Amino acid sequence: xxxxxxxxxxxxxxxxxxxxxxxxxxxxxxxxxxxxxxxxxxxxxxxxxxxxxxxxxxxxxxxxxxxxxxxxxxxxxxxxxxxxxxxxxxxxxxxxxxxxxxxxxxxxxxxxxxxxxxxxxxxxxxxxxxxxxxxxxxxxxxxxxxxxxxxxxxxxxxxxxxxxxxxxxxxxxxxxxxxxxxxxxxxxxxxxxxxxxxxxxxxxxxxxxxxxxxxxxxxxxxxxxxxxxxx
Numbered sequence: 507x508x509x510x511x512x513x514x515x516x517x518x519x520x521x522x523x524x525x526x527x528x529x530x531x532x533x534x535x536x537x538x539x540x541x542x543x544x545x546x547x548x549x550x551x552x553x554x555x556x557x558x559x560x561x562x563x564x565x566x567x568x569x570x571x572x573x574x575x576x577x578x579x580x581x582x583x584x585x586x587x588x589x590x591x592x593x594x595x596x597x598x599x600x601x602x603x604x605x606x607x608x609x610x611x612x613x614x615x616x617x618x619x620x621x622x623x624x625x626x627x628x629x630x631x632x633x634x635x636x637x638x639x640x641x642x643x644x645x646x647x648x649x650x651x652x653x654x655x656x657x658x659x660x661x662x663x664x665x666x667x668x669x670x671x672x673x674x675x676x677x678x679x680x681x682x683x684x685x686x687x688x689x690x691x692x693x694x695x696x697x698x699x700x701x702x703x704x705x706x707x708x709x710x711x712x713x714x715x716x717x718x719x720x721x722x723x724x725x726x727x728x729x730x731x732x733x734x735x736x737x
Contacts, residue, residue: 508534509532509534509627510535510624510627511528511533511536511628511629511672512536512538512616512619512627512628513535513536513538513562514538514539515537515553515556516553517554517555517556517697517698518549518552518698518699518715519680519683519687519694519699519719520632520683522556522560522697523684523687524631524675525557526687526690526691527629527674527686528672529560529690533627533629534563535563535629536563536564536623537553537557537565539553539554539566540567540568540569540570542605542611543571543572543581544580545579545580545581548698548707549698551707552696552698553567554567555696556696556697564623568615570611572608577606578604579701580603580701584602586713587603587713588702588710589714589717592714592721600641603701603715609630609632609643609647610651612630613651613655613671617655617669620667620669626668626669626670627669628669628671630672630673631673631675632673633673633675633678634676635676635677645673645676648671651671652669652670655669655671656668679722679725680719680723680725681722683722684723684726684728685726688726688728694730694731694732695732697732698732699715699716699719701713701714701715701716707733708732708733709734709735710734710735711734711736
């Protein structure tokens with residue numbers, strides 16, 4: 507058994523790849539997912555499949571309700587924007603699919619989980635390339651959070667734990683991520699990234715995350731194996 511590590515696992519393309527990377531680096535992964543009031547449970551069901559397929563030591567699903575704040579198309583009654591191509595997506599601003607402070611909240615839970623299993627490593631799938639422009643996906647944010655985390659825990663203060671936040675996808679394009687995942691044997695057919703899937707769990711193909719995902723598979727020279735609502 508390798509050193510324990512907490513892996514934030516949404517069930518999507520990026521977090522699933524990060525889980526495979528953590529395993530490849532010799533860590534024993536503890537997966538952490540969230541039922542946070544998102545508009546659907548499809549991605550969470552995917553997280554369960556991925557955790558089982560990759561054989562994590564433990565998969566925890568934490569219940570929090572960010573719908574009490576709203577402010578996002580993912581946690582309130584706001585339509586998810588749909589586009590014909592990435593050229594038509596909003597440029598230069600933070601999109602309405604941004605969930606306020608979500609990564610800060612998720613990393614705080616991961617920090618608590620890490621202390622309980624004596625883990626000094628947290629893996630997250632944030633990326634600053636081929637992404638939606640969320641402020642909590644930038645490298646300076648991750649660096650600042652890691653500094654704060656080591657001031658915020660008993661293990662950090664007592665010197666028994668020096669927490670490191672790994673974001674191995676930070677400088678990778680979606681094509682790079684797909685290529686790396688396939689090299690590691692990731693089964694992307696069991697993942698889900700769509701913000702607005704139908705009742706059968708099929709991806710819409712037109713939200714920004716679907717378009718980014720399709721772009722990644724196309725540029726990697728392969729086909730996305732998940733089902734889409736349109737051929």
